[in-house]
Amino acid sequence: MRLKNLEIKGFKSFADDTVIHFNEAVTGIVGPNGSGKSNIVDAIRWVLGEQKGRELRLEHMVDVIFNGTKKRKEAPLAQVTLTFENTKNLLPLDYHNISISRLLYRSGESEYRLNNVTCRLKDITSLFLDTGVGSDSYAIIALGMVEDILSNKENARRKMFEQAAGISKYKARKRESINKLKATNEDLARIEDLLFEINNNLVELEKQAKRTKKYFEMRDKYKSTGLLLAHISVQRLKEKIQGLNTQIEAEIIKVQDQEVLLHQSEADHEKFKKSHLDQEKNLGDFQRKVNEILDSIRLTESEIQIKEQKKLLIKNQQEHVLKSSMDAKSKIEVLKQDILLIETEIAKTTLEVDKVNAYSSGLGLEYTEIQSRYDGLKIGVDQYYAQKQQLEKQVFDLEKEIAIQLNQYENFDADTNRNKDELEQRTNEFKSIQQEIDDSNKRIQDIQVVIADISKAEEERQATLVTLRSQIDTQTQKIGEINRRKDAKKNEYELLKSMVEKMEGFPESIRFLNQNWRKDVPVLTDLIYTDEKYRSAIELYLESTLNYYVVHSESEAVHAIRLLFSNAKGKANFFILDKFKNEITEPVVIPGCISAYSLIEVDSIYKPLLNYLLKDVYIQEHDSQLEDVIKFPDEVSVISLSGSIVKQKNTISGGSVGLFEGKKLGRKKHLEKLEQDIKVLESEVLDMDRALTYLKNEQKKFDLINKQQELVAARKQESEYLQRLAQISTKQQHFNELKERIELRIQDNTEKQITLRKNQEEKSIDLSKAKSSYQELINSISQSDQVFDKVSLELSQSAAAFNQSKLEVMKWQNTLDNITKDLEYKTRQIDESSRQLDHDLKNLNNQESELVQLDLDLMELKKNLEDRFEFKKNMEADLSSLEQEYYTIRNTISEYEGKIRTAQRNISDIQSMTNSLKDQRSEFNYRIQSSYEKAMIEFNTNIDDFVPDQETEGMEEEQLRDRAMYYKVRLDNYGEINPLALEAYEEMKTRFDKIQEQRLDIQTAQVSLLETIKEIEETATANFLMAFNQVRVHFQDVFRSLFTSDDDCDLILLDENDPLECDIDIVAKPKGKRPKSIHQLSGGEKTLTAIALLFSLYLLKPAPFCIFDEVDAPLDDINIEKFNTIIRKFSSDSQFIIITHNKLTMAEVDVLYGVYMEQQGISNVAAVDFRKYEHDVVLSGMEN
Template sequence: MRLKQLEIKGFKSFASQTVVNFDADVIGIVGPNGSGKSNIVDAIRWVLGEQKGSELRLDKMASVIFNGTRKKKPGNLASVSLTFENDKSLLATDYTTVTVTRMLYRSGDSEYRLNGVQCRLKDIRNLFLDTGIGSNSYAIIALGMVDDILADKDNSRRRMFEQAAGISKYKDRKKESLRKLKNTEDDLDRIEDVLHEITNNLSSLEKQAKRARKYRDLKQQYRDFSLLLTGIRVEKLRLDHARLKEETAQAEESYKHTESRITELETQLDQERQRHVDKERLVGERQRKLNALVGELRGLENDQRLLQQRKTFIDQQTRKLAEEIRAASGQLETYATEIGQMTEQLGAEREKLTQREAARQEAEQALQRVKEGHAGLKSQLDSGLREQQQEERKVFELEKRRAINSNQVDNYRYQVDRNLEEMENRTKERATLESEIQQLNADESAAAAALADLETREAQRQQAIETAVGESERLQSELGRINRGLDARRNEYKLTKSMIDSLEGFPESIRYLSKNRSWTPDPQLLSDLLLVEPDYRAAIENFLEPYLNHYVVSSPQEAQAAIQLLADKQKGKAHFFILEAIPDEATAPTASPAGTRPAAEVVTVDAPFRKLTDRLLHGVYVTPEEQLPPQPADGVTILSSGGQYIRRAYSVSGGSVGLFEGKKIGRKKNLELLHREIREAEERSAALSRELEQQRSTLAELRGQRLDRQIPEKQRELNKLQQRAAGLQARAEGFQSYFTDTQAKNAQLQEEADKLVQLNREMDAELIGLRDRINHLRHNVAGTDEDYRRLSEELSSASAAYNQENILFIQQQNRVETLERELAFRGKRREELQRQEVTNREQLKSLEREAGQISQQEGTLERNIGQMRQEKEEYQATLSSAEKAYYDARSLINAREDELRRENRLRQDAQVKVNQLREKFTDVRFKLNGVEERLKIEFNLDLEQLAAVEVEEWTGTVTDLEIKVDRLRSRIGNYGEINPMAVEAYDEMKERHETITQQRDDIIAAKGTLLKTIKEIEDTATVQFLDAFERVRVFFIDVFRSLFTEDDNCDLILLDPENPLESGIEIVAKPKGKRPQTISQLSGGEKTLTATALLFALYLLKPAPFCIFDEVDAPLDDANIAKFNRIVKKFSRDSQFIIVTHNKLTMEAVDSIYGVYTTEQGGSGVVPVQFTELEGSTTFSAR
């Protein structure tokens, strides 16, 4: 498989579509710094799925999009496509050509494509899995990654070995399996918690289900009697409904009679109101006419006032215009005088301007004649000076070269003296170095011993930490177990206390006597006095079942008080044990049957009640046997400890044991026991918490006493000593070669100094001739310079005279222009005043005509106002007569309205009666509806369905039936809280318990399968990795010696052979003549060759389809470059190589070159050069 083509657009500095064809075995990418060479490598990393911006030299991934230049806008899309030839079917696909594309939009959206089809990054990674191709594979190596490989940064060595060994998929599968195992363990913990909770709740739900069934039976009785009572009530309501319907019809007939009389009166009243409306309309019409006349009169009076105001305004404007006309006449006369004077002055100034212009032209002509003579002489003088300066520069250059040579001779001689002195110093220094090397060897031994001591102490600390961690985990587990038990006991305590407080399962009489303690301060039930051993509770409870609800009292008086209280409150019946009535003497013991023990021994009771339990359990024995025992003697009863049976002399009873049997007896005693156990568990939990906290403090203290920082420091100190010793040894060994080189260098320096002395003698002879020539040229220039200075003075005088005349001319010109502007301004102002005077005179005439018209209008308005005032008085008299007729008609209407109100009151009384009957009728109907709604809500029946319901016949009175229903309702109300869904919830929870138990078993099986899978993965990966490691180790030694010499030593070592999959890998490289303690002590070139040897060893194990080296050859010298190029050529038969380089020797070795250049600041371009097409040619060009 080979790389075929790379297409880049909008990626980093490549704004335009850029295509790179990989059609050779070794391809070079060259260009100046900053041109964008490494961006091609980044593009390949990016398209292969690189997600870290730092690996692409970016602060954020969005920066891959072209950011624009001064001439180009920023791009909106970065797109890179990489095409492979899959001719060897290395990729798991049927296509022979595979193109991978990655696109990123500036909006943040991104796409991956395979052969143009959109896909996921995971699909691309799966495609290249174990092929040696990837964004972080060993196929793409940059210069900085060489140091990462040698320093093993971020386990880079191990990652490369895993890729080459093909175990990456195993590690991924193991990681996935471990994740599934963690999820499985979490699921198992959750299911265990759920099972614990369900188990605790299941027993409570079973009891609630029994209670709910009893409650349903009670509800059924209540339903039957309620339906019977409702049927009786419905029949009575229907009779009332018929009677009220008849009475309502009679009241409505009376109401209708009153309604017709009111209608008649309202008709008469409407007629009177119509006539009254005509009179009202006449009054209104006359009133409107009077108002209109008054409004018109006010308008005329307002017009009269406006005319007077306008007349006053005209008088004011007339006076103002006359004043403006007089002022304008005076200004016009002034302007006429000034214009005449300025015209005469302008003529005189223009004549002076003509004279000044003639004088200026004459001075300019004289200046030009002097300039022409001056320019000719200056040209002659400049020519002589240039020739003189050329000769002087020659002298200066010779003198400078002679001085440089002399200085160089002195430097050579000084260097020879320095070298001799340095050789003497080096001789002394060599003796000193040998002494220092001995001291450093001693220090190195001491540092190695200190490092070993630190490592021993650190190992002991780690062992102590492991012990402390184990103890902490044990305490944590114990604390969790105790806390779970404590939670269970607390829940049981709460449930038991709730049952005791609510007296659940006891009859109403017991609950009433326990809450109302007027008959005794501390009522005691037999079931609360007993504490039975857990294994015998069901047996004792079954036997004492008839007596468990008995109260234990001291005297008959207490029992009498309780019985009287129950009788008074109608709360049922209760039973009592009277202690003082029980004899104190013990009953005669009976012989214990074989394999039994007396039941009294398994019961714990306070001393005052012991004689009662002895009487109740006399002759009662318990046995652990599940099989029925032989027939016992008379008066002997044998109980199965599990509660399966009760065996008497002539009878036996038994059967299945309920889930809650044994829970009723000894509740109060059990509550006290639970309280003690909870207190003890809390104390134990607190003690464990303190112990765990102390253990954690110890662990934190141990972790704080870290020596892992001192160990690297001590190791670095040891390395420094070793490096220092190696450096000193190398310096000592290099002294002899220094002496030989220095002696040869001194001889060469002396020879160079002799050559420079001979050269200076030749320069001295040439300088004498040049100085004579310069003296002759200086004499000629001095004669020409005197004439030049004289002409320069004449030119200065002529120039000053011309400048003076020119200034006078400009000043005169400015005076003429100023007079012309002033004359034009006054002429324009005079014309404006003349136009304004004409306008004012016309306005004055117009105002005089308007004043005459206003006087005529005032006379007309005065006559019209007088006539209207007379008409106003006549209209007011007519209006008064119409108003009198209007008020007479109004009095008649009021009388009719009074009569109508009386009839309305009669109608209202009839309406009230009708409404009352309707309300009663509605009330009966509402009661029927209420009964029907209650039936619907309470029993989901309607009245028709009620008639069809069959119930038992009631022979008593309705009152007795109501009492019966009320009692049933009261019993239901006092039954206490029940869980209506308890039966269904119990069945559902039981089914859920079974389901979750099965799930737990399945998860445990899955956990075992996962552990087995992980073990198989580790075994397979370990074998494959060790095989690959050994092969790479052999390849590494061969390649390393081919790059160095056959005598050089190198090796690859697993630091933790017991755990190879997680072990670090150490590289040992010792070129001949050197003893480096670590790889970091090698030179830059040696490091590069070592890393190259490791990479090519990996390629020998698993050749990568292509390899990319980004300036990896930078640290290599010419000799090592040749080795590097040879091994690349050798491996290019199996893998394609793409090399980004600055080295000319590497450029010569490649088959084709792509040159990257800067199109403009921030943009890049690419040009190809195919060397295979240029064989035998001496020149070429790249297009």
């Protein structure tokens, strides 16, 4: 099988269709970092089914799709196709060319294809199983995986050996078989639990089924009797309804006669009522006219009152307007006088303002002239002071530098003295440090001896604790087992006790007597006890008598029977002990049988009864063929051990044995034995608890003498001593370094002091010159300051006078403005008062005209009011006459209404009687309907369809009623039943049998799986060991070819007893080195070791192709030549695809593909065939 080509589209940085051909033995792939070389390897892993994003350098699988660039939009899907030539039919397909494809869409949908046909990932992994090809096979190796192989990260080393040995399919089958076995065990456990649960439920269901069957029989008898009673009752009710119908028809005729009389009276009543309504309408119209006259009178009176009030209001307003006009005239005269005074004051103030302005202007000219002289003098003074500040700064800086240098000199001198003192002190300290180092070494030796002693004692204590823990676990398991048995016994005891107390499985009569008669009288089933082995057989034989009471005398039995009869609680049977003779007959010995009497346990008082019941009754010792029972003589009764057949004189009975057969016999005795067993188990638990407590106390005692803390404390002390020794050693080293630094510092201080003394002398000369220049400048400044101070005083006085004149101008100007504003205000007040006066005079004229009009309106309204009063008086007289006529007709109508009410009352009485009869008929119909519904609800039968049976057909109604009541009481007192018990019992029994068959099938499958796992392990172990030994030999040969013939290496199984699961260790010892582990080798040696292991695997099982992703990066030039040589050697059997940055490796390949990015973020490839060029081995001399 050969790799033919790789097609990539939309995968990572390969946005465009890219095809890489692998037609040659060795193909190289090169390119700068980040160009997308490794994306080719990722594409091959991905198409082979890699599912881990981490292996593909992804966070999410969808990141394999090309994500776009600034100039290129993202791809909708990623698609990779790998094509093989099936040259050696290594792949189980009848195709020469086989292609596998994987597609991933942005929606997250994924698709695999085999020869362009959609398939599953499992189909692809199965296709390449044990071919050496896979997403995680040893055929694809990256540089980081070399370290993984050597460090055995995630069991990488073992996976490679398993692939080479071809046992992957065996391990896969083993995993599947183990998973199936686990599932089988879980299924078996569930089935066991299910069978246990169903078995418990079957016991209860069988009882419920028998009880339900008896209930249904009584219910059928009650149904036939109840339906017959209902049929008789319905026929009697129908006859009564017929008589009621005749009475109802007679009453209906009486009602019709009364209705004729009622209709005549109602006609006359309607005639007078119509006349009454007309009269009532006329009266209402006349009354309405009278009311309208009254309304108009009230309206006129209201208008007169309103106009009089309005007239009074206008007069009041006139008085107010006259007063306001007089006030306005007086105010106008006062304002005109004020304005004359204000105008005079404005003229005076204007003259003062002009005078003050002229004075202020003169002062301003004088101030400007003095300011000019002041500015000229100030420039000269400022220059002097600037020179002064500069000289002061120069003097200060020189004095500061001299002082600093003097201080530095003194500091260097003091530092030299301190260093000398410190050096002297440190010499004594060094001696004490050396003594402390010696003491620390002695303490470390002593504590190491103590640690060894404590470790030995702790190991002995731990061994004792392990033994004690094992004994405690064993004892705890035993206690748990006994507790489980005890709990099972207790549960059985509680269940059996509940059944005994509730008398479950007994007829109603027995339960009734147990509650209402004597509790000291036993039932036969409670007297007998026998071994569980024989219970089914004895219970089958005594089944008909097990519910018999055992009493001493006949009077006791009669008393019980009378109690049952009086309460209608059924029947009961009794054994009379007095009637049985106290004689015990010895049983006849029959080969193969045991006397049934000899197998039972019973009190001596009841032995005659049991001797009578079980006389000549034998049980077979072993189950045999059913036909064997026939061979016994007729004088004896023989029961098979399982209880499946009973042979008695002249009869044979038998059949299948129910699950609950034998559970009824000797329940009270069994209850006592269970109680004894529980006490024994409790005693055992108590003894074992004491033993467990002793063991735990021993464990606590050894826990208390824990040497671990002492060991930790000793090791901590050792660590402290070692740490202290390291600290002291470091301190000693620091002292030596400090001594050297102090001596160098003293020498440096001396040199610096000499330099400082020289600088101080130079700075002192500069300081003297600066101070002399400063004194000369001070004298010049003193003369200039006298002239400047005189001009400054003149400027200050002139400015003060000028400012005072400006304040005076502002004061007079403000006074003028205030007077002018007052004049404007007074003028506005005169205008407003004049307008108000004109408005008041106009209002007075209007109000006078309105008063005249109001007087005219009042006269007219009063005249109209007198006319309406006269008209009202005439209308009221006519209204009285109409009211008398209205009430006369109304009395006549009342008489006719009395006649109508009498007729209606008569009709109502007759209808009441009719309704009463109809109610009786409805009641009878309802009772009939209720009888039908009751029959349908209670018996699900229509009464009309009922046919009496022969048993009840001739009975009287009273007998039928008593019979129905009897069965009704029995059914009511029967208690709850499960109506589906019969069906559920059969269904559950069938299910129980079916599940038992399933359990047998699962147990068979379990054995088969265990055998399969064992066979797989044996085959896989043999194949693996054979492959391992071959690889081991190949590894040694390849390793020595890459290193030297004297180098040593080996492969070791760390656990030869479990070769399929144990780790595989690599031992590599190049010549001249003895590394303790492979991790101590150099990077190149590690790489060559990993390459040796890989090629030893290829020798065992060559992979169709191998991919090395920058594996040669750690190798030097010589080892690169070795690497290329072995590649060329193996290329005859396998294809090699090498991703590299090494030029020597590039020169060795047949075809070289260069990966580059013409556009940022988009990878392309270009191919070069190196076979066209000659190759010179540049390192041949070095090799020789």
